[in-house]
Amino acid sequence: NAGVTQTPKFQVLKTGQSMTLQCAQDMNHEYMSWYRQDPGMGLRLIHYSVGAGITDQGEVPNGYNVSRSTTEDFPLRLLSAAPSQTSVYFCASSYSRTGVSPLHFGNGTRLTVT
Protein backbone atom coordinates (compact mmCIF):
# COMPACT_ATOMS: atom_id res chain seq x y z
CA ASN A 1 0.00 0.00 0.00
CA ALA A 2 1.84 3.12 -1.28
CA GLY A 3 -0.43 5.70 0.41
CA VAL A 4 0.16 9.18 -1.03
CA THR A 5 2.86 9.45 -3.69
CA GLN A 6 4.32 12.76 -4.81
CA THR A 7 6.70 13.42 -7.66
CA PRO A 8 9.21 14.90 -8.13
CA LYS A 9 10.98 15.08 -4.76
CA PHE A 10 13.12 18.04 -5.84
CA GLN A 11 12.75 20.60 -8.61
CA VAL A 12 14.55 23.77 -9.65
CA LEU A 13 12.75 26.16 -11.99
CA LYS A 14 13.59 29.47 -13.55
CA THR A 15 11.22 32.37 -13.14
CA GLY A 16 8.41 32.14 -15.67
CA GLN A 17 8.63 28.40 -16.25
CA SER A 18 5.64 26.18 -15.68
CA MET A 19 5.47 22.72 -14.21
CA THR A 20 3.14 20.17 -12.68
CA LEU A 21 3.59 18.50 -9.31
CA GLN A 22 2.05 15.05 -9.34
CA CYS A 23 0.09 13.49 -6.51
CA ALA A 24 -1.58 10.10 -6.40
CA GLN A 25 -3.23 8.14 -3.62
CA ASP A 26 -4.33 4.52 -3.56
CA MET A 27 -6.55 4.62 -0.47
CA ASN A 28 -9.76 5.58 -2.32
CA HIS A 29 -9.89 8.84 -0.35
CA GLU A 30 -12.45 11.40 -1.43
CA TYR A 31 -10.61 14.41 -0.05
CA MET A 32 -7.27 15.59 -1.43
CA SER A 33 -5.37 18.80 -0.85
CA TRP A 34 -2.17 20.68 -1.50
CA TYR A 35 -0.27 22.59 1.18
CA ARG A 36 2.86 24.65 1.05
CA GLN A 37 5.20 24.96 4.00
CA ASP A 38 7.50 27.91 4.46
CA PRO A 39 9.79 28.70 7.42
CA GLY A 40 7.88 30.58 10.09
CA MET A 41 4.58 30.26 8.21
CA GLY A 42 3.49 26.73 8.90
CA LEU A 43 1.41 24.70 6.47
CA ARG A 44 -0.94 26.74 4.30
CA LEU A 45 -3.71 25.28 2.14
CA ILE A 46 -3.42 26.02 -1.58
CA HIS A 47 -6.26 24.05 -3.18
CA TYR A 48 -8.42 21.12 -2.21
CA SER A 49 -10.88 18.68 -3.71
CA VAL A 50 -13.76 16.82 -2.09
CA GLY A 51 -14.15 14.38 -4.97
CA ALA A 52 -13.54 13.78 -8.66
CA GLY A 53 -14.54 16.80 -10.70
CA ILE A 54 -14.72 19.13 -7.67
CA THR A 55 -11.98 21.56 -6.66
CA ASP A 56 -11.86 24.70 -4.57
CA GLN A 57 -9.42 27.33 -3.41
CA GLY A 58 -7.67 27.33 -0.08
CA GLU A 59 -5.83 30.12 1.70
CA VAL A 60 -3.10 30.80 -0.90
CA PRO A 61 -4.37 29.75 -4.37
CA ASN A 62 -2.85 32.49 -6.54
CA GLY A 63 -0.40 31.20 -9.14
CA TYR A 64 -1.60 27.59 -8.90
CA ASN A 65 -4.17 25.47 -10.72
CA VAL A 66 -5.53 22.05 -9.90
CA SER A 67 -7.82 19.48 -11.46
CA ARG A 68 -9.33 16.23 -10.21
CA SER A 69 -10.30 14.02 -13.12
CA THR A 70 -10.01 10.81 -11.09
CA THR A 71 -10.32 9.90 -7.42
CA GLU A 72 -6.65 8.89 -7.34
CA ASP A 73 -4.87 11.88 -8.89
CA PHE A 74 -4.65 15.53 -7.90
CA PRO A 75 -1.93 17.40 -9.81
CA LEU A 76 -0.85 20.92 -8.92
CA ARG A 77 0.19 23.20 -11.76
CA LEU A 78 2.40 26.24 -11.44
CA LEU A 79 1.49 28.47 -14.34
CA SER A 80 4.44 30.88 -14.34
CA ALA A 81 6.86 30.19 -11.52
CA ALA A 82 7.96 33.04 -9.28
CA PRO A 83 10.66 33.12 -6.57
CA SER A 84 7.86 33.55 -3.98
CA GLN A 85 6.75 30.02 -4.85
CA THR A 86 10.00 28.56 -3.53
CA SER A 87 8.69 26.24 -0.84
CA VAL A 88 8.07 22.68 0.22
CA TYR A 89 4.81 21.34 -1.19
CA PHE A 90 2.82 18.56 0.43
CA CYS A 91 -0.08 16.68 -1.04
CA ALA A 92 -2.46 15.09 1.46
CA SER A 93 -5.61 13.00 1.41
CA SER A 94 -8.23 11.88 3.88
CA TYR A 95 -11.22 9.58 3.98
CA SER A 96 -13.72 12.24 4.99
CA ARG A 97 -14.85 15.29 3.05
CA THR A 98 -15.60 17.30 6.14
CA GLY A 99 -12.26 17.51 7.92
CA VAL A 100 -13.19 15.08 10.68
CA SER A 101 -10.67 12.45 9.69
CA PRO A 102 -6.90 13.00 9.70
CA LEU A 103 -4.80 13.78 6.67
CA HIS A 104 -2.25 11.41 5.17
CA PHE A 105 0.69 13.24 3.61
CA GLY A 106 3.01 12.51 0.73
CA ASN A 107 6.77 12.88 1.15
CA GLY A 108 6.82 16.41 -0.20
CA THR A 109 8.34 18.25 -3.16
CA ARG A 110 11.09 20.78 -2.52
CA LEU A 111 10.78 23.49 -5.17
CA THR A 112 13.29 26.26 -5.79
CA VAL A 113 12.51 29.06 -8.23
CA THR A 114 15.49 31.15 -9.30
Add this chain to the structure above:
Amino acid sequence: RKEVEQDPGPFNVPEGATVAFNCTYSNSASQSFFWYRQDCRKEPKLLMSVYSSGNEDGRFTAQLNRASQYISLLIRDSKLSDSATYLCVVNSEGSQGNLIFGKGTKLSVKP
Protein backbone atom coordinates in the same frame (compact mmCIF):
# COMPACT_ATOMS: atom_id res chain seq x y z
CA ARG B 1 -6.35 36.30 16.64
CA LYS B 2 -4.77 33.63 14.46
CA GLU B 3 -6.84 30.50 13.92
CA VAL B 4 -4.41 28.10 15.58
CA GLU B 5 -1.61 29.33 17.82
CA GLN B 6 1.28 27.45 19.37
CA ASP B 7 4.39 28.40 21.28
CA PRO B 8 7.19 27.80 18.74
CA GLY B 9 9.68 26.78 21.42
CA PRO B 10 12.19 25.27 21.24
CA PHE B 11 11.58 23.17 24.31
CA ASN B 12 14.89 21.64 25.37
CA VAL B 13 14.38 18.85 27.89
CA PRO B 14 16.49 15.98 29.25
CA GLU B 15 15.62 12.36 28.58
CA GLY B 16 12.98 11.11 30.97
CA ALA B 17 11.40 14.52 31.49
CA THR B 18 7.72 15.30 31.18
CA VAL B 19 6.87 18.09 28.78
CA ALA B 20 3.57 19.72 27.85
CA PHE B 21 2.51 21.79 24.86
CA ASN B 22 -0.58 23.93 24.57
CA CYS B 23 -2.39 25.14 21.51
CA THR B 24 -5.24 27.66 21.27
CA TYR B 25 -7.79 27.89 18.48
CA SER B 26 -10.13 30.71 17.51
CA ASN B 27 -13.16 28.97 15.95
CA SER B 28 -15.54 27.86 18.69
CA ALA B 29 -17.38 25.72 16.10
CA SER B 30 -14.33 23.52 15.45
CA GLN B 31 -15.14 19.84 15.88
CA SER B 32 -11.95 17.91 15.11
CA PHE B 33 -8.57 18.18 16.75
CA PHE B 34 -5.30 16.40 16.10
CA TRP B 35 -1.65 16.43 17.03
CA TYR B 36 0.83 15.75 14.25
CA ARG B 37 4.53 15.16 14.50
CA GLN B 38 6.98 16.41 11.87
CA ASP B 39 10.61 15.39 11.74
CA CYS B 40 13.15 17.65 10.08
CA ARG B 41 12.68 17.71 6.30
CA LYS B 42 9.92 15.10 6.45
CA GLU B 43 6.17 15.11 6.02
CA PRO B 44 3.81 15.59 8.97
CA LYS B 45 2.51 12.36 10.45
CA LEU B 46 -0.52 11.87 12.67
CA LEU B 47 0.45 11.42 16.31
CA MET B 48 -3.02 11.24 17.78
CA SER B 49 -6.54 12.54 17.56
CA VAL B 50 -7.87 14.56 20.49
CA TYR B 51 -11.21 13.55 21.94
CA SER B 52 -13.52 15.58 24.17
CA SER B 53 -12.92 13.39 27.20
CA GLY B 54 -9.16 13.37 26.71
CA ASN B 55 -7.21 10.38 25.51
CA GLU B 56 -3.94 8.60 26.07
CA ASP B 57 -1.65 6.65 23.81
CA GLY B 58 1.27 5.19 25.70
CA ARG B 59 3.41 8.07 26.94
CA PHE B 60 1.27 10.66 25.16
CA THR B 61 -1.85 12.29 26.62
CA ALA B 62 -4.05 14.77 24.77
CA GLN B 63 -6.66 17.00 26.38
CA LEU B 64 -9.32 19.30 24.98
CA ASN B 65 -10.79 22.31 26.79
CA ARG B 66 -13.66 23.62 24.70
CA ALA B 67 -14.58 26.41 27.10
CA SER B 68 -11.13 27.96 26.86
CA GLN B 69 -10.55 26.74 23.30
CA TYR B 70 -7.26 25.02 23.79
CA ILE B 71 -5.82 21.58 23.41
CA SER B 72 -2.76 20.16 25.08
CA LEU B 73 -0.25 17.39 24.56
CA LEU B 74 1.65 15.83 27.43
CA ILE B 75 4.68 13.63 26.79
CA ARG B 76 5.92 11.57 29.73
CA ASP B 77 9.34 9.92 30.03
CA SER B 78 10.71 11.75 27.00
CA LYS B 79 12.94 9.79 24.60
CA LEU B 80 15.60 11.09 22.27
CA SER B 81 13.36 9.91 19.42
CA ASP B 82 10.63 12.31 20.54
CA SER B 83 12.71 15.21 19.20
CA ALA B 84 10.57 16.73 16.45
CA THR B 85 8.16 19.56 15.76
CA TYR B 86 4.63 19.00 17.06
CA LEU B 87 1.80 20.50 15.05
CA CYS B 88 -1.59 21.32 16.46
CA VAL B 89 -4.37 20.82 13.90
CA VAL B 90 -7.98 21.98 14.09
CA ASN B 91 -10.76 21.79 11.56
CA SER B 92 -12.26 25.07 10.47
CA GLU B 93 -15.96 24.45 10.01
CA GLY B 94 -16.37 27.75 8.22
CA SER B 95 -14.01 26.54 5.48
CA GLN B 96 -15.98 23.40 4.71
CA GLY B 97 -14.04 21.52 7.29
CA ASN B 98 -10.52 22.02 6.03
CA LEU B 99 -7.82 21.35 8.57
CA ILE B 100 -5.87 24.34 9.84
CA PHE B 101 -2.32 23.77 11.07
CA GLY B 102 -0.50 25.61 13.79
CA LYS B 103 3.09 26.59 13.09
CA GLY B 104 4.38 23.93 15.41
CA THR B 105 6.32 23.60 18.65
CA LYS B 106 9.85 22.31 18.40
CA LEU B 107 10.97 19.76 20.97
CA SER B 108 14.56 18.74 21.51
CA VAL B 109 15.26 15.91 23.95
CA LYS B 110 18.85 15.78 25.15
CA PRO B 111 20.73 12.82 26.63
